[in-house]
Amino acid sequence: xxxxxxxxxxxxxxxxxxxxxxxxxxxxxxxxxxxxxxxxxxxxxxxxxxxxxxxxxxxxxxxxxxxxxxxxxxxxxxxxxxxxxxxxxxxxxxxxxxxxxxxxxxxxxxxxxxxxxxxxxxxxxxxxxxxxxxxxxxxxxxxxxxxxxxxxxxxxxxxxxxxxxxxxxxxxxxxxxxxxxxxxxxxxxxxxxxxxxxxxxxxxxxxxxxxxxxxxxxxxxxxxxxxxxxxxxxxxxxxxxxxxxxxxxxxxxxxxxxxxxxxxxxxxxxxxxxxxxxxxxxxxxxxxxxxxxxxxxxxxxxxxxxxxxxxxxxxxxxxxxxxxxxxxxxxxxxxxxxxxxxxxxxxxxxxxxxxxxxxxxxxxxxxxxxxxxxxxxxxxxxxxxxxxxxxxxxxxxxxxxxxxxxxxxxxxxxxxxxxxxxxxxxxxxxxxxxxxxxxxxxxxxxxxxxxxxxxxxxxxxxxxxxxxxxxxxxxxxxxxxxxxxxxxxxxxxxxxxxxxxxxxxxxxxxxxxxxxxxxxxxxxxxxxxxxxxxxxxxxxxxxxxxxxxxxxxxxxxxxxxxxxxxxxxxxxxxxxxxxxxxxx
Amino acid sequence: xxxxxxxxxxxxxxxxxxxxxxxxxxxxxxxxxxxxxxxxxxxxxxxxxxxxxxxxxxxxxxxxxxxxxxxxxxxxxxxxxxxxxxxxxxxxxxxxxxxxxxxxxxxxxxxxxxxxxxxxxxxxxxxxxxxxxxxxxxxxxxxxxxxxxxxxxxxxxxxxxxxxxxxxxxxxxxxxxxxxxxxxxxxxxxxxxxx
Ligand code: SF4
Ligand code: SF4
Ligand code: SF4
Ligand code: FES
Numbered sequence: 001x002x003x004x005x006x007x008x009x010x011x012x013x014x015x016x017x018x019x020x021x022x023x024x025x026x027x028x029x030x031x032x033x034x035x036x037x038x039x040x041x042x043x044x045x046x047x048x049x050x051x052x053x054x055x056x057x058x059x060x061x062x063x064x065x066x067x068x069x070x071x072x073x074x075x076x077x078x079x080x081x082x083x084x085x086x087x088x089x090x091x092x093x094x095x096x097x098x099x100x101x102x103x104x105x106x107x108x109x110x111x112x113x114x115x116x117x118x119x120x121x122x123x124x125x126x127x128x129x130x131x132x133x134x135x136x137x138x139x140x141x142x143x144x145x146x147x148x149x150x151x152x153x154x155x156x157x158x159x160x161x162x163x164x165x166x167x168x169x170x171x172x173x174x175x176x177x178x179x180x181x182x183x184x185x186x187x188x189x190x191x192x193x194x195x196x197x198x199x200x201x202x203x204x205x206x207x208x209x210x211x212x213x214x215x216x217x218x219x220x221x222x223x224x225x226x227x228x229x230x231x232x233x234x235x236x237x238x239x240x241x242x243x244x245x246x247x248x249x250x251x252x253x254x255x256x257x258x259x260x261x262x263x264x265x266x267x268x269x270x271x272x273x274x275x276x277x278x279x280x281x282x283x284x285x286x287x288x289x290x291x292x293x294x295x296x297x298x299x300x301x302x303x304x305x306x307x308x309x310x311x312x313x314x315x316x317x318x319x320x321x322x323x324x325x326x327x328x329x330x331x332x333x334x335x336x337x338x339x340x341x342x343x344x345x346x347x348x349x350x351x352x353x354x355x356x357x358x359x360x361x362x363x364x365x366x367x368x369x370x371x372x373x374x375x376x377x378x379x380x381x382x383x384x385x386x387x388x389x390x391x392x393x394x395x396x397x398x399x400x401x402x403x404x405x406x407x408x409x410x411x412x413x414x415x416x417x418x419x420x421x422x423x424x425x426x427x428x429x430x431x432x433x434x435x436x437x438x439x440x441x442x443x444x445x446x447x448x449x450x451x452x453x454x455x456x457x458x459x460x461x462x463x464x465x466x467x468x469x470x471x472x473x474x475x476x477x478x479x480x481x482x483x484x485x486x487x488x489x490x491x492x493x494x495x496x497x498x499x500x501x502x503x504x505x506x507x508x509x510x511x512x513x514x515x516x517x518x519x520x521x522x523x524x525x526x527x528x529x530x531x532x533x534x535x536x537x538x539x540x541x542x543x544x545x546x547x548x549x550x551x552x553x554x555x556x557x558x559x560x561x562x563x564x565x566x567x568x569x570x571x572x573x574x575x576x577x578x579x580x581x582x583x584x
Numbered sequence: 585x586x587x588x589x590x591x592x593x594x595x596x597x598x599x600x601x602x603x604x605x606x607x608x609x610x611x612x613x614x615x616x617x618x619x620x621x622x623x624x625x626x627x628x629x630x631x632x633x634x635x636x637x638x639x640x641x642x643x644x645x646x647x648x649x650x651x652x653x654x655x656x657x658x659x660x661x662x663x664x665x666x667x668x669x670x671x672x673x674x675x676x677x678x679x680x681x682x683x684x685x686x687x688x689x690x691x692x693x694x695x696x697x698x699x700x701x702x703x704x705x706x707x708x709x710x711x712x713x714x715x716x717x718x719x720x721x722x723x724x725x726x727x728x729x730x731x732x733x734x735x736x737x738x739x740x741x742x743x744x745x746x747x748x749x750x751x752x753x754x755x756x757x758x759x760x761x762x763x764x765x766x767x768x769x770x771x772x773x774x775x776x777x778x779x
Contacts, residue, residue, distance in 0.1 A: 163651025169660045179656035180638060187653070 002068035007075060019050055019061040019072055028074050031083070031112045033090075033200050034149040035062040037531050039158060045149045046086050047112060050074045058082055080116070087113050092123035093172075094201070095130050095144030101202040106528055108200035109147060128172065135183035137368050138191030138361035139206055139524070141165075146176050146203035152195035159517060161492035162311070164189040176203075190310035190491070192515045193361030193524015206361045206525055209382045210392055216353045216382070217260045223345075224353040225263035226256050227333045230271060231359035231423035231520040232386050233545070234538040238527040239390035240400040245537030247545055250405020252357075255393050257406060263341075266408045267356065268415035270333035271422040271431070273563065274304060275554035277580055278326045279435045280571035282510055283475075291477040297322045299486075299501075299508040302428050303582075304328040306366035307515025311491050316498055325581040329422065330356050330363055331372050334379030335579045340567045342375075344411065349377050356383045359423070359523030362515065371582045385525025411559060417546030418554045424539040425489035425519035426455035426462060429512040433466055433485070434553040440468050440475040450552050451543070452485075458518060458532060460493035461486060463508075483509040490517040605643050607632055612647040622648060622658055626665060634670040641667075671706040671713035673751045675699075678728040680719030687741075688727040692716065694741040695729075698748070711753035 001012045004019070006026035013022040018041065023030050033045035041063035049058040053071035058079065061072075073079065091113060098104055130144030150167065153176060157163045164187050168175050178187040196204045216224045233249035242248065249266070256264045281300060288296035303309060303324040312319050327335070333356070338349040356363065360383075366372065367380040384392070393400055408414060418434055421427030430452045437445040444450060445466070454464040467482040468475070486508045488497040494513045500506045516522045518535035521542065546552060554560065568576045577583075611628045615621035625644055630636055636659055645652040659665045677683075677692040696702055699712055706713040722728045725737035729747065736747055 157651065157654070163653050166651065166653035166657040167661075168653070168657055170662075177653075179641070179652040 002066055002070070004066045004070045004072060006072045013066040017066045019059065019064045019066055020048060022066040023061060023072065023074055030061050030074055032062055033108060033147065034151060036151050036154060036198060039154045042150050042154065045147070047083055049079060049082055051076050051079055084116055084118065087116060087118060088121065088123055090147050091121050092125050093128060094147065095127045096142065096202065102205045102208065103202035107202060133183045134207060135185035136189060136191055137207060137365040139193050139196050139204060141177065141184065142203050143175050143177065145201050147201055148174055148176060149200060150176065151198040151200065152176065152204055155194045155198050159490055159492055160192060160194055161495050162188055162190065165195065188314045190307045190515060191362045191365045192307035194516060196361060197524045197526065197528060197530060206385050206388065207364060208388060209384055210388050212382050213355055213384060222351055222353050223262045223347050224355060225265060225337060226261045226355045226357060227265045227267045227330070228252055228357045229267045229330065229359055229423065229520065230420055230542065231523060231526070232357055234521055234541040235359065235526045236386050236390060243537070244534040245541035247541050251400060251403040253408055254403040254406040255398055255400060258398055259392060259396055263409050265412045266415060267329045267333055268419035269412035269559060270329035270336070271419035272415050272554035272557040272560045273332050274326055274329045275418060275431050275435050276560060276571045277576060278324050279432050279439065281324055281326065282432065282436055283439060284572065286478060286509065290481060299511045300324055302512045304428060305514045307362040308494060308513045310362065311494065311515065319498065320584055325584065327580055327582060328366060330358060331366065331379055332580050335374045336563065338375030338377050338379055339579060340563065349375055353381045354379065356380050357386065357389050358383050359386050359520045359526045361385065361524040374579045386527060387525060413559045416554055416557050417549035417552040420542050420546040420549070423520040424542050425514055426452070426487045426512065427519065429455050429485055429487050429510065431554060435555045437466065438553060438555060440471050440478055442472050449547060455485065455487045458535060460490060461488045461497050485510045487512045489514045489519050491515050604633065604640065608640055608643045609647060612644060622650065622655065626659060630665060635666045635668055668706055669710055671710050672753055673711060673732055674713050674715060676715045676717040676730045678720050679716050680723065682723035683726040683728055686726040691727050691729065691739050691741055694744055698744050709753060
């Protein structure tokens with residue numbers, strides 16, 4: 001435990017701390033533009049410089065280890081002057097006007113410049129060549145605004161294991177992007193948006209659809225309905241000053257009604273529906289294996305994350321038969337809306353506009369896939385992120401904090417607790433097991449409070465086993481069978497899970513994968529910046545939302561039951577397959 | 585992953601592949617398992633082909649199990665590596681002191697015009713690559729231009745076409761590379777670039 005003196009204050013640092021962390025412990029926030037939690041320091045941006053006694057040159061706080069007896073000064077004329085120069089140089093190469101930028105409000109570069117009192121640019125110089133890449137539906141790249149901090153490179157390479165982007169060229173001419181000047185559509189980018197979530201400036205972001213949504217709302221011929229994903233309720237509040245994990249589902253519904261949506265729904269309904277379909281698919285495959293002894297594809301792998309699907313399609317195509325044929329809840333909702341709902345409300349589906357609010361940039365890409373026109377129309381018309389919704393709420397001038405909570409509309413109504421946890425890693429697994437266990441044994445899932453503890457939390461790959469005991473007559477062939485399950489979040493972790501199965505070291509019956517670290521609560525469209533502390537707060541909130549629900553398992557959702565009775569017949573029926581599954 | 589052995593090409597199971605890629609495979613094989621294999625592999629591949637083509641880079645990335653973006657990142661970082669194919673002939677203009685003062689600079693500019701390329705580039709018909717050189721040790725005969733291993737002395741700007749004539753490439757139209765400066769040799773668009 002080295003003792004470090006920061007600006008005259010002694011703090012005891014942990015052995016693995018850098019000067020940055022020691023300074024934080026002493027109460028000083030040092031600016032950073034490249035350092036990211038959980039990633040090794042890059043030392044690329046040089047805005048974290050400090051004076052260390054006995055050292056001639058300024059040191060980068062993020063990559064200088066704290067040592068015993070170290071004396072650090074973070075706020076000397078020399079530090080301020082150097083920092084100012086670095087930021088001024090960054091601004092001189094930075095192309096784009098703040099007011100026209102999505103990051104207007106939360107740009108880290110702008111904040112640092114503001115804190116330094118920089119109001120003019122003393123270095124008018126050449127700007128690098130600007131390239132705007134909007135070749136994919138989920139995200140854009142604008143190299144003119146890029147400050148080459150390399151956070152996106154680190155996320156895409158080290159966390160997601162994809163390496164779609166990398167610094168190309170050297171020095172002033174460096175461009176952060178794909179090989180050979182290609183655009184994102186020409187390389188394996190799954191549009192998870194994790195790069196957009198960590199970019200400190202407006203150089204990578206979601207492809208905005210706010211204008212399209214306002215236009216639809218203003219069109220008198222259109223009926224515009226909205227669905228909100230389970231991850232939104234635990235994060236949107238952050239845009240309005242609430243701490244991470246504040247539950248704001250009711251306020252969100254109220255805000256959406258004020259915006260003029262004709263129907264306000266929650267994707268949670270469709271999450272319950274997904275569990276009915278996917279749980280039935282799982283039990284079908286287990287029956288094939290243990291009862292009929294026919295060839296089947298186990299493990300069943302979840303399919304609700306389009307980032308994961310894109311990853312598997314390009315890197316592990318041989319896995320496709322294992323992946324559930326279920327569409328994601330977003331897409332199930334869209335299809336049901338443009339068929340069942342349109343019919344029961346007597347609306348021409350051509351005049352019905354379905355908007356989704358998602359934590360996710362990959363969902364923007366999912367909505368325009370060719371399989372997603374089962375209703376005869378594009379099932380989901382527009383997808384906006386949590387961040388885009390917060391902008392729209394601000395446009396309207398709504399005081400979010402003052403809104404009274406409201407319920408979602410009929411006929412889809414409020415969903416079960418199982419749907420709440422769809423947004424966090426391990427949640428889809430737990431939700432599916434709650435229903436599958438009930439179907440097989442007639443009893444609720446054992447485990448404290450219906451939870452599957454080992455698959456919760458932020459470990460990269462998690463495993464559990466569920467044994468079926470005292471099965472119902474029809475499922476007696478599963479008596480004593482232990483279903484082993486695994487959960488991975490973050491595509492790097494997903495890859496190691498897949499590789500361990502391919503090498504034959506592991507075998508499972510059911511696997512859940514979410515592309516984003518922490519699951520959708522940490523999605524590429526969520527309020528910035530998502531640290532592990534933020535992830536854990538959002539996850540905790542969703543589990544408590546779940547625990548507070550009268551129904552905790554998807555098969556108990558009365559609205560889903562009614563949908564089957566009136567329209568879909570039964571899970572995995574022919575019509576359910578036609579509308580709710582993809583046909584590969 | 586199966587690797588190609590030395591007598592590549594005999595196995596029927598393998599998809600047809602160009603010989604170049606098999607050469608790449610052999611280079612990678614020799615560095616398999618080494619820390620930091622990428623740079624030596626790139627160097628050997630460039631020695632083998634004169635430049636690093638898209639196909640070669642993609643093959644190296646696949647064989648080393650690295651993202652292509654990372655390999656091109658390294659290739660574009662070091663000026664030693666080139667992604668432009670070399671011409672059949674290398675024209676080097678001496679810009680040592682003696683040549684420089686005796687209008688070497690002018691000769692270079694006129695060569696650029698005649699060939700339609702800048703220094704470091706190659707004509708579109710891949711006939712000539714243009715480079716600059718340090719002193720060739722023929723200062724008394726400045727300005728000096730070398731084409732491959734031939735030294736041309738006291739070069740005059742007005743005589744450039746005659747000088748290049750004998751190296752004209754077989755597939756060249758219009759009777760020689762030095763034909764209309766822009767006509768037969770469009771500027772090579774693959775050079776430089778931000779990658
Ligand atoms: S969206 Fe995901 S896969 Fe695509 S570049 Fe960003 S981090 Fe990489
Ligand atoms: S795109 Fe953003 S995150 Fe990536 S290097 Fe540029 S500024 Fe940094
Ligand atoms: S984990 Fe969720 S937010 Fe992330 S890509 Fe998948 S569906 Fe989207
Ligand atoms: S945060 Fe230390 S160099 Fe960027």
